[in-house]
Amino acid sequence: MTGESWCIVGGGMLGLSLAHKLAGPGRTVTVLEASPRLGGLADAWRLGPVAWDRFYHVTLLSDRHLRGLLADIGLEDQLRWKTTKTDFYSGGTFHPLNNAIDFLRFKPLGLVSKARLAATIIYGSLLKDGVSLEKIPVETWLTRLSGRRTYEVIWRPLLRAKLGDNSKLVSASFIWSVINRFYAARRAGMKTEMFGYVRGGYGRIVERLTASLRERGVACAAGAPVSAIRRHGDGFAVETQTGVQRFDRVVVTVPGALAARICPELTGEEKNALTGLRYQGVVCTSVLLKRGLRGRYLTYVADETIPFTGVIEMTAVVDAEELGGHALVYLPRYVPAEDPLFEQPDEAIEANAITMLLRMYPDLKRDDIVATRVARARHVMAVQRLNYSRSVPPMDTSLPGLSIVNSSQIINANLNVDETIAFATRAASHLVGQPGREAEPALDPGPTSGPARAAPGPVVDASAAA
Numbered sequence: 223m224t225g226e227s228w229c230i231v232g233g234g235m236l237g238l239s240l241a242h243k244l245a246g247p248g249r250t251v252t253v254l255e256a257s258p259r260l261g262g263l264a265d266a267w268r269l270g271p272v273a274w275d276r277f278y279h280v281t282l283l284s285d286r287h288l289r290g291l292l293a294d295i296g297l298e299d300q301l302r303w304k305t306t307k308t309d310f311y312s313g314g315t316f317h318p319l320n321n322a323i324d325f326l327r328f329k330p331l332g333l334v335s336k337a338r339l340a341a342t343i344i345y346g347s348l349l350k351d352g353v354s355l356e357k358i359p360v361e362t363w364l365t366r367l368s369g370r371r372t373y374e375v376i377w378r379p380l381l382r383a384k385l386g387d388n389s390k391l392v393s394a395s396f397i398w399s400v401i402n403r404f405y406a407a408r409r410a411g412m413k414t415e416m417f418g419y420v421r422g423g424y425g426r427i428v429e430r431l432t433a434s435l436r437e438r439g440v441a442c443a444a445g446a447p448v449s450a451i452r453r454h455g456d457g458f459a460v461e462t463q464t465g466v467q468r469f470d471r472v473v474v475t476v477p478g479a480l481a482a483r484i485c486p487e488l489t490g491e492e493k494n495a496l497t498g499l500r501y502q503g504v505v506c507t508s509v510l511l512k513r514g515l516r517g518r519y520l521t522y523v524a525d526e527t528i529p530f531t532g533v534i535e536m537t538a539v540v541d542a543e544e545l546g547g548h549a550l551v552y553l554p555r556y557v558p559a560e561d562p563l564f565e566q567p568d569e570a571i572e573a574n575a576i577t578m579l580l581r582m583y584p585d586l587k588r589d590d591i592v593a594t595r596v597a598r599a600r601h602v603m604a605v606q607r608l609n610y611s612r613s614v615p616p617m618d619t620s621l622p623g624l625s626i627v628n629s630s631q632i633i634n635a636n637l638n639v640d641e642t643i644a645f646a647t648r649a650a651s652h653l654v655g656q657p658g659r660e661a662e663p664a665l666d667p668g669p670t671s672g673p674a675r676a677a678p679g680p681v682v683d684a685s686a687a688a
């Protein structure tokens with residue numbers, strides 16, 4: 223090994239993107255990932271006869287950082303784009319919510335409520351940053367602007383779809399970031415937002431990114447859970463099941479409580495800041511079908527008797543030929559990391575989800591189901607509570623050379639791969655002591671998109687729900 227040796231703990235998109243930024247002359251980089259595959263939340267798995275993303279992922283035209291990374295690894299020309307539709311399911315009925323006309327026809331809300339909803343979205347999109355909203359509970363802000371009825375009919379199901387019970391704790395900056403992501407494409411001069419995917423899915427992105435890292439000398443080890451990081455001379459001893467390796471610098475990208483556990487020499491205060499982060503998790507049933515449902519990428523489910531908060535019909539974006547002619551549907555339920563749902567057996571979760579899916583779509587028959595599988599992740603994102611940015615653990619620790627860089631530090635932004643890569647770029651500059659941000663990659667507007675959406679309907683940002 224030559225130059226400074228760096229270890230990145232965690233081989234999710236953040237760890238891999240950091241390695242992509244840090245690899246270069248004067249540094250040797252090793253990524254250690256606990257699970258048997260690299261990719262973290264963005265990895266792929268097998269569902270019956272097909273292999274696709276364990277959790278649903280789409281890319282937006284405005285995802286400039288992700289598209290920059292795809293260009294670096296030779297996959298940008300593999301992006302495929304689609305304009306998709308969104309439904310809102312309440313009272314046993316599907317309500318399309320795609321444009322101003324759908325919005326005007328939307329029966330659960332009267333005209334005044336609709337006008338207040340539109341005004342809330344426009345107002346939110348005009349605010350430059352969400353920090354000032356951090357002190358206001360999201361429910362208070364939305365009720366004040368949109369009215370109680372609009373909150374109960376639209377905003378509450380939308381917040382529940384993404385945050386489950388944690389929606390009671392978050393600040394208004396969360397919804398600001400959702401509105402903001404929705405408007406990013408238009409700010410970038412595009413007429414409308416489209417959803418995209420890379421042919422072969424995220425499994426292919428992770429595989430190509432890993433191959434590119436290895437070509438550049440980065441060692442990427444899966445199945446290598448780090449159990450402890452301790453000072454060792456001028457550097458650190460990193461323990462895994464297979465032994466102890468020594469590095470000059472270590473960057474831990476794993477969620478807060480896990481980071482505190484593997485870094486026993488941090489101060490009590492540092493550990494408290496990490497363990498004090500509250501996480502949102504997800505339990506998501508994937509269903510492979512012989513036929514599609516309604517061809518909507520996202521259906522918000524505003525019915526609390528249904529055990530999932532949305533129906534994501536992936537094949538509304540992804541060509542069915544990628545999935546052997548099948549339709550792929552995800553049924554997520556967002557819950558706090560400590561929710562008892564994580565302990566329920568797969569069979570019970572699947573049975574509940576399928577019963578309700580058949581009830582929602584009466585044309586669908588049990589025979590149409592090819593395969594089901596349950597994915598769980600306890601640490602999807604840190605819940606951005608009131609005044610969150612004041613309590614975020616810093617990257618630098620009391621142990622010079624040991625840094626904590628994880629998604630809890632992505633503040634006032636919607637959590638997604640694009641934000642993760644942007645954050646990796648900022649973090650890498652900080653870690654190597656280069657102040658300032660790297661230049662933003664230029665954005666190709668992508669395929670000619672459809673007509674502009676005339677007026678803002680409700681927030682129908684399917685990827686933000688993702």
Ligand SMILES: Cc1cc2nc3c(=O)[nH]c(=O)nc-3n(C[C@H](O)[C@H](O)[C@H](O)COP(=O)(O)OP(=O)(O)OC[C@H]3O[C@@H](n4cnc5c(N)ncnc54)[C@H](O)[C@@H]3O)c2cc1C
Pocket residue numbers: 231232233234235236237254255256257261262263264277278279280281446447448449475476477480484504506554599601602628629637638639640642685688
């Ligand atoms: C249901 C769902 C839908 C999503 N939809 C979209 C979407 O449509 N578009 C989009 O852009 N983004 C989407 N995302 C978000 C995206 O997947 C994440 O933002 C991104 O993958 C986070 O990467 P990360 O590296 O920060 O975290 P993670 O992927 O969680 O990576 C952390 C890694 O650390 C590893 N680790 C933990 N402990 C140890 C240890 N002791 N030693 C070594 N390794 C360890 C873990 O195994 C894991 O691989 C979605 C996420 C979910 C869950």
